[in-house]
Amino acid sequence: MKRLTSLMLIALMLMLAACRGGEPSSASSGGTKDGKESDPIKIGTLFPLTGELALLGEESFRGVKLAVEEFNNNGGLNGRKVELVVGDAVDSDAAQAEANRLINQANITTIVGSYSSGVAFAGSEVAERNGVLYWELGAVADDITGRNYRSILRINPMAxxxxxxxxxxxxxxxxxxxxxxxxxxxxxxxxxxxxxxxxxxxxxxxxxxxxxxxxxxxxxxxxxxxxxxxxxxxxxxxxxxxxxxxxxxxxxxxxxxxxxxxxxxxxxxxxxxxxxxxxxxxxxxxxxxxxxxxxxxYPQYHINKEFTPGMDKFIELYQEKYNGHPKSGHSLASYMGMKVVLDVITQTGGDVDPEKLHETALDYKVERGTTATGWGVEFDPDTGQNMLAEYYxxxxxxxxxxxxxxxxxxxxxxxxxx
Missing domain, CATH: 3.40.50.2300 (Response regulator)
Incomplete structure (x- = not known):
């Protein structure tokens, strides 16, 4: 009888092990290094939300949040929602520390930022060392993409x-x-x-x-x-x-x-x-x-709306959430940029493996005059700079x-x- 009971327990354990073996465990399925298909898609953010740069740092971050909320309210990616893991980078030192925290403690594999060029330099350096993809939505210094890092893609125009x-x-x-x-x-x-x-x-x-x-x-x-x-x-x-x-x-x-x-x-x-x-x-x-x-x-709000489809929708979302008109074009640029990030992630089926995202982004193309900023999208494969972003x-x-x-x-x- 004892032998029969032992055999039954062993069989049960083997069945449970087989079930566990079918679960995904890589970064490509969950947004972090140990995510699952049922988990939210986690994306790190790196903006100056306090301190001297907070006025436009917060304004830029608002654009990111609105794009994510719109994405989630539309069903996410086959029901999976995007979750932002927030870093407050008041300066370059804080950017380095927060980037390390996002990557090594929160297990984030893709980060968006950052309005400030100093923050972008420091944060992207950490991303490069750790093999994490860094999407720049607002910082303009030429050398951010001039370093030819494989870890960075910039959607906004350079200085x-x-x-x-x-x-x-x-x-x-x-x-x-x-x-x-x-x-x-x-x-x-x-x-x-x-x-x-x-x-x-x-x-x-x-x-x-x-x-x-x-x-x-x-x-x-x-x-x-x-x-x-x-x-x-x-x-x-x-x-x-x-x-x-x-x-x-x-x-x-x-x-x-x-x-x-x-x-x-x-x-x-x-x-x-x-x-x-x-x-x-x-x-x-x-x-x-x-x-x-x-x-x-960056594009502002009294503009030819036929060349910037989606701008009115952004203004509506902004006013509804923040009870006022956008303070500058920085929130709009971040909103448009974050929508690009979400589009690329959608094309990978939610796979946020940095190499997969980078490869997909290089094939991603958008014509001028079809986005909320009017910018097109085509990344330079050597620098990661969007060649169709422009100033007005x-x-x-x-x-x-x-x-x-x-x-x-x-x-x-x-x-x-x-």
Missing amino acids: SMLSVVHINFIKEVVAEKLGKDISDLKVVIAHEDSSYGTTIADEAIKLAKEEGINIVSVLPYGASSNDLSSVVLNIKKAEPDVLISVAYINDAILLSKQMKELDVEVPVIVGSGAGHTTSDFKDAVGEENAEGIFDIA VHQWIDGKLVTVYPEEVALEEPKINE
Whole structure:
């Protein structure tokens, strides 16, 4: 009898072992290194949600959350939901620590980020060392994808593309509006002196030289400065037709206020990126002082909606969740970028193995004018940079940031006082 009982127990154990053996256990099935097909698809996020960068870091993260919530509300991937595992990267040191936590403690195999170039550099370095795929949705420094890492894919445009739009806009629009030959224009560049501002300034100088545009003065400064009067006085001395300003939000506000205080006027002011795009800039300097200022940046919301299908849906989702209009185009860029990430994951059937995702992403193609930002998608196989992402020119008109260039996205003609 005892022998019969023992045989029955052994048979039962073998049956249970066989059942367990049929369960998946690899990273490719669950979103983490030990996931299962029934588990949520886990994706790590790395954004500055507190500290000095939190204003647009949080705004960028909101776009990611909205894309994921929309995906989950539409049924997820065959019923599987996406779960975000959040990292707060206030600076590059925190980015390194949080990336290590996500990868080595939370077992995350794909990460999205990060708005800040410093955060992106540090986080992607950790990802590269650990064989984890890093999707950049907002940071712009050229060297992020210039390192030719296999671990990074960037969906948004890089910083040097801002300079391309600067020079093209000056050449194709500003010179004609001012009634001058481009060789007669005087251009000043005032830029914050981190890698962000320096990259844009250096590229603009190079491109201007090629086009015969005269850069009469280049004025670097620290973004944390509380007095830019010396920069303003040097602008006044140069008497430029065009001021290219490369600034974050606080120095953009300070520069504008001190130009007003010191009675410095420039016919055409063209900002670059976040500094001049937010409603906070307009509110801080006053609608009258913001009027007429151009800014080259991510897509904003007064734009040709036929070229940006899905933007109205994003605005609706944002307003419903956050009880207000989006603060800048950063949330829109992250929303569009995260939808690309989710599309690629869908194409792999939920497989988040880094190599599989990378291979699938390189085959993923989207035409311009078919996304909420208007960007297309085609990744450079060597760098991981999306070659179809682009910046547009906007102008503060009657308290709104209106898209004015290029023509396919413009709602109004650029307004320049000759």
